[in-house]
Amino acid sequence: MAIGAPSGGDTxxxxxxxxxxxxxxxxRILQLPVVTQAFGRLVGxxxxxxxxIVAAPTPLQPIDLSDDxxxxxxxxxxxxxxxxxxxxxxxxxxxxTTVRFIxxxxxxxxxxxxxxxxxxxxxxxxxxxxxxxxxxxxxxxxGMDFTRLAAVxxxxxxxxxxxxxxxxxxxxxxxxxxxxxxYARWTATFGWSLLAASIAVLxxxxxxxxxxxxxxxxxxxxxxxxxxxxxxxxxxxxxxxxAIAATPAIVLATLAEPLGMNVDPTLIIAAxxxxxxxxxxxxxxxxxxxxxxxxxAAARMLELIMMTGxxxxxxxxxxxxxxxxxATSPPLDLTPARVFTDLPVKLLAGAIAALAYALACYAERxxxxxxxxxxAVGTVVYLLVQHAGFGPVVSSGAAATVIGLAGGLMARRxxxxxxxxxxxxxxxxxxxxxxxxxxxxxxxxxxxxxxxxLLAALGVGCALAAGVTLGxxxxxxxxxxxxxxxxxSLKRPIVRRRRRPVGIPPxxxxxxxxxxxxxx
Numbered sequence: 001m002a003i004g005a006p007s008g009g010d011t012x013x014x015x016x017x018x019x020x021x022x023x024x025x026x027x028r029i030l031q032l033p034v035v036t037q038a039f040g041r042l043v044g045x046x047x048x049x050x051x052x053i054v055a056a057p058t059p060l061q062p063i064d065l066s067d068d069x070x071x072x073x074x075x076x077x078x079x080x081x082x083x084x085x086x087x088x089x090x091x092x093x094x095x096x097t098t099v100r101f102i103x104x105x106x107x108x109x110x111x112x113x114x115x116x117x118x119x120x121x122x123x124x125x126x127x128x129x130x131x132x133x134x135x136x137x138x139x140x141x142x143g144m145d146f147t148r149l150a151a152v153x154x155x156x157x158x159x160x161x162x163x164x165x166x167x168x169x170x171x172x173x174x175x176x177x178x179x180x181x182x183y184a185r186w187t188a189t190f191g192w193s194l195l196a197a198s199i200a201v202l203x204x205x206x207x208x209x210x211x212x213x214x215x216x217x218x219x220x221x222x223x224x225x226x227x228x229x230x231x232x233x234x235x236x237x238x239x240x241x242x243a244i245a246a247t248p249a250i251v252l253a254t255l256a257e258p259l260g261m262n263v264d265p266t267l268i269i270a271a272x273x274x275x276x277x278x279x280x281x282x283x284x285x286x287x288x289x290x291x292x293x294x295x296x297a298a299a300r301m302l303e304l305i306m307m308t309g310x311x312x313x314x315x316x317x318x319x320x321x322x323x324x325x326x327a328t329s330p331p332l333d334l335t336p337a338r339v340f341t342d343l344p345v346k347l348l349a350g351a352i353a354a355l356a357y358a359l360a361c362y363a364e365r366x367x368x369x370x371x372x373x374x375x376a377v378g379t380v381v382y383l384l385v386q387h388a389g390f391g392p393v394v395s396s397g398a399a400a401t402v403i404g405l406a407g408g409l410m411a412r413r414x415x416x417x418x419x420x421x422x423x424x425x426x427x428x429x430x431x432x433x434x435x436x437x438x439x440x441x442x443x444x445x446x447x448x449x450x451x452x453x454l455l456a457a458l459g460v461g462c463a464l465a466a467g468v469t470l471g472x473x474x475x476x477x478x479x480x481x482x483x484x485x486x487x488x489s490l491k492r493p494i495v496r497r498r499r500r501p502v503g504i505p506p507x508x509x510x511x512x513x514x515x516x517x518x519x520x
Contacts, residue, residue, distance in 0.1 A: 062107035063166070065126045068133070071108065073166050075135035078102040079120045080173055081152055082113075083137050086120065088149045090419060091287035092296045095120070098156065105159055106166060108133075117299035142281075146363035146420045151176045153417050181362045185225075191360030193218040195278070195427070196271040198353035202346055202379070202428055205267040212248050213271040220244045220272065235310040238276055242314025245272025250322040253330045265330040266436060269315060274432030276311050278357055280304050282430075283423055286465030312439050319443060329440070343383065350379030353428040358420060367416045370407075374425030378403045382429055392431075392456060397463035400426050404471020418472060426464045431457035 063070045082099040086092075092115045099122055103111045110125040123134045155172055158164055164172075181188075196217035197210040205213070220241040227237050249265040256263055285300035319329050354375025358368050382399040386392070400422075407421030434457035441450030 194356035238310035239314035246318035270433035351376035371424035400467025404468035408475030
């Protein structure tokens, strides 16, 4: 996710000289049916966070490079804004672009930025007569606060277009980072619980499984919140979460046969695993590996493996305790979890799952709608590709590619960072059930089945992250806004609006504001 700024000339009205030079062919295109107009509105002349950002050709507000205090303030502002996006799971490449973009806006165009797993360093060259300046920031926290991420994105746009003073930008950033969450804490708990219930339905579970998954996830969230206050490492928190997710499934499997219930308790564990996995930086780690940041990619991947190991350890502990007490372990069922049946139900479950994840991560209201659409689209694409005869890895990759592309396109209209849409969209496709199947096979001396399922889970996870990266690449290069296709870089802000001369074709008059339509 590259955080950028809208084109300075995006005033909502086309430029007259551009229409004059487009020729008859362009005018025929504008007269095509509603589909073309809708597509034009979607990928219109608006710069979005999904598009690659280049440095401004000249500083919009150059500072005095000999003023050490002013240079230090700009560098501190740049690394602090990079801290917010890096802590939200953004890739190294996009974080570097954001930091360099802020520095270049204030005149520090010649900068070297070094971003690692938990630190950001920037070195600015001030010319031959002045010593270089540098700044560093260590990221002490990791958290999915999508409202804060979107607010920093808007601040970046405002710095680019409104020439914000560094002191005012710093005050705005302080207000963003110190502001409370937009929702109450119980709302986030409800979001995680709703996510688990939706995943259970998406995997084929009934109402009872969905209700139990909802309650179990609520317990996981509240218990881990208490443990976090005492400073318990996240590995052990995930271990406790895995044990809590497995306990009601074991109880249900033990009581199902005596009570004559036809349920699949494994789906409760799969839903719990999916919820726990959704908070990990899967997309960022694979993006770093693909885009040439192997050190940070290795660190993020190690963290991902360790947290997943904690989940597996908690589930294994609960299953072993259940066997000692004579309880029945949820059975292993290798039938496909997502099949092309009950399409409306699965479509709704996928949309709700993505919306619930965005809600749990404190996303803004307009981002909730975009997340729900991405979840529904991803679910449909996954089922269609799987129905065509492809396996879960290819199906997941195809769905993630569409989600990555759609995330950038929707971000142009809703001004929402594409990371929010992408991460929420792939959440319903996370391989929670494959992880449990692999764990069950390993614990019950079915090593071949266990290894096969664990490798399948790893393949699905990599396919999801790689698909999102590929979709964003298509969005940044193939479906670039006209402003970038025409000029290859960002345009400087246009302070004065141009008056529309007489002679504009009738089919273009509706694109101009009412006050300009009356001009003769």
